[in-house]
Amino acid sequence: MNRPTRKSNPSKTANAARRQGARSAGETRPTSRHAAAQQTDGARLPAGLMFHTAMVLGEVLTFAHPADAVVSRYFRENRTLGHNDRGFIAETVFLVLRRLRSLDAACQADGGGATPRRLILAALLRHRGMSTRELSEALGSGLTKAEAEWLPTLKAAKGEAEVPAAVRRDWPDWLNARLAAQLGESEADALAAALNRPAPLDLRVNTLKAERDAVLERLRADGIAAEPTPLSPLGIRLADKPALQRHPLFIDGSVEVQDEGSQLLGFLVAPKRGEMVMDLCAGAGGKTLMLGAQMKSLGRLYACDVSEKRLANLKPRLARSGLSNVHPIRIDNERDVKLSRLAGKLDRVLVDAPCSGLGTLRRNPDLKWRQGEGDVAELAAKQGAILAAAAKLVKPGGRLVYATCSLLAAENNEVADAFLAAHPGFVSVSAAEALARQGIDIAGAGERLELLPQRHGTDGFFAAVFERRVERAEATAAAAE
Numbered sequence: 001m002n003r004p005t006r007k008s009n010p011s012k013t014a015n016a017a018r019r020q021g022a023r024s025a026g027e028t029r030p031t032s033r034h035a036a037a038q039q040t041d042g043a044r045l046p047a048g049l050m051f052h053t054a055m056v057l058g059e060v061l062t063f064a065h066p067a068d069a070v071v072s073r074y075f076r077e078n079r080t081l082g083h084n085d086r087g088f089i090a091e092t093v094f095l096v097l098r099r100l101r102s103l104d105a106a107c108q109a110d111g112g113g114a115t116p117r118r119l120i121l122a123a124l125l126r127h128r129g130m131s132t133r134e135l136s137e138a139l140g141s142g143l144t145k146a147e148a149e150w151l152p153t154l155k156a157a158k159g160e161a162e163v164p165a166a167v168r169r170d171w172p173d174w175l176n177a178r179l180a181a182q183l184g185e186s187e188a189d190a191l192a193a194a195l196n197r198p199a200p201l202d203l204r205v206n207t208l209k210a211e212r213d214a215v216l217e218r219l220r221a222d223g224i225a226a227e228p229t230p231l232s233p234l235g236i237r238l239a240d241k242p243a244l245q246r247h248p249l250f251i252d253g254s255v256e257v258q259d260e261g262s263q264l265l266g267f268l269v270a271p272k273r274g275e276m277v278m279d280l281c282a283g284a285g286g287k288t289l290m291l292g293a294q295m296k297s298l299g300r301l302y303a304c305d306v307s308e309k310r311l312a313n314l315k316p317r318l319a320r321s322g323l324s325n326v327h328p329i330r331i332d333n334e335r336d337v338k339l340s341r342l343a344g345k346l347d348r349v350l351v352d353a354p355c356s357g358l359g360t361l362r363r364n365p366d367l368k369w370r371q372g373e374g375d376v377a378e379l380a381a382k383q384g385a386i387l388a389a390a391a392k393l394v395k396p397g398g399r400l401v402y403a404t405c406s407l408l409a410a411e412n413n414e415v416a417d418a419f420l421a422a423h424p425g426f427v428s429v430s431a432a433e434a435l436a437r438q439g440i441d442i443a444g445a446g447e448r449l450e451l452l453p454q455r456h457g458t459d460g461f462f463a464a465v466f467e468r469r470v471e472r473a474e475a476t477a478a479a480a481e
């Protein structure tokens with residue numbers, strides 16, 4: 001995923017939010033910092049908390065910055081907000097983002113507009129299971145007369161069949177058209193439903209430091225509900241979202257946070273100890289750390305990225321991991337001369353390409369509103385260029401893995417197909433067989449791996465595996481050695 005930082009044609013709701021700011025009827029500033037810090041429990045929804053939630057949502061809906069960055073900054077600037085309040089604000093803002101299109105339609109229906117506050121009320125009513133009475137009681141005098149009259153009408157929503165599919169699925173039209181064409185209508189419905197649920201918290205056990213069974217036992221002993229992930233032999237899925245940063249297993253590097261789907265990509269690369277490996281779009285090293293552990297910290301693992309900041313975020317993770325074979329390299333782009341000295345030398349190269357990130361909508365629901373078809377076309381061109389540059393680094397017989405966390409054929413199969421057509425020196429390797437060799441069986445995997453939240457319970461991921469052909473002369477020389 002390549003997080004977009006610019007606004008890309010936000011919805012009418014966003015424009016309305018920007019014009020109005022977060023404040024709308026019934027919003028009052030909390031009278032004191034303490035009022036804002038009140039804890040929410042169940043049906044209590046103090047006016048101060050509603051105010052903060054609408055403030056954050058109003059800013060998020062300008063789509064000028066990623067939603068999680070806006071939320072984090074707001075919390076840093078409002079340190080008195082308690083743990084429960086933060087949880088409520090973040091969950092509610094993300095809920096609205098997931099359901100923005102249908103909530104927007106519901107709020108526009110009476111001409112009252114989709115202000116942040118009305119979007120929040122509609123979300124709580126429709127998707128948090130709060131009744132009109134509960135909301136009225138929770139907000140008490142904080143609810144305006146107009147809102148009190150409007151809420152019951154929201155309940156009487158149109159039947160599903162009357163709502164256009166793109167609105168029902170909470171996707172922009174262009175995305176709905178593409179995914180419905182790719183998957184068919186009923187699978188698109190299932191995908192939308194899965195993407196509209198929050199993702200679980202998955203961990204990967206660092207095999208340099210621990211074993212999965214022991215980690216599971218320790219987590220459970222500490223009162224953290226945890227299960228092995230169904231597909232990745234290294235994964236653990238937590239039932240809740242505890243603050244792991246202070247847990248000894250996290251601090252000592254025995255576990256890292258990594259979606260199960262992302263772990264499966266590491267199994268496709270399957271680096272061995274002593275090899276020369278590159279993670280070309282390493283970012284903050286989510287996959288680098290796994291590759292290093294698979295190599296048992298032996299050999300060389302180059303972690304390259306254009307972003308200094310992301311590579312800096314890799315540093316503390318690296319320190320916890322116990323790995324000593326990782327070499328971070330900041331590059332200007334995929335044509336950087338620092339890469340050319342490694343041409344034809346690497347056993348394995350992973351291209352975890354910058355992409356739309358639409359496979360991560362469970363975690364980053366704003367991505368669907370912040371990007372358009374133009375962005376996807378630009379990304380596809382970039383992906384092709386990075387993959388072509390990566391191919392030059394692979395030695396004969398070496399492996400090249402192209403991966404994205406996108407759901408779109410334009411960023412996935414089409415890029416992989418174009419690469420193969422333009423690079424006769426590479427052959428496709430079956431992803432299903434590569435995984436099967438490591439005892440992993442993924443339903444629906446074939447030549448390529450396509451992970452989908454509604455089928456696999458992971459984020460959406462795509463991977464294609466290629467191998468560089470060994471020319472006849474090279475094969476003969478290798479056999480003679």
Ligand SMILES: C[S@@+](CC[C@H](N)C(=O)[O-])C[C@H]1O[C@@H](n2cnc3c(N)ncnc32)[C@H](O)[C@@H]1O
Pocket residue numbers: 001002262280281282283284285286287288304305306307310331332333334352353354355386
């Ligand atoms: C999908 S993210 C990588 C995530 C990372 N592999 C992980 O598992 O956490 C894509 C990364 O590609 C990087 N990138 C963008 N253009 C690049 C280029 N031309 N060469 C190398 N990296 C690039 C971005 O900075 C971003 O960190």
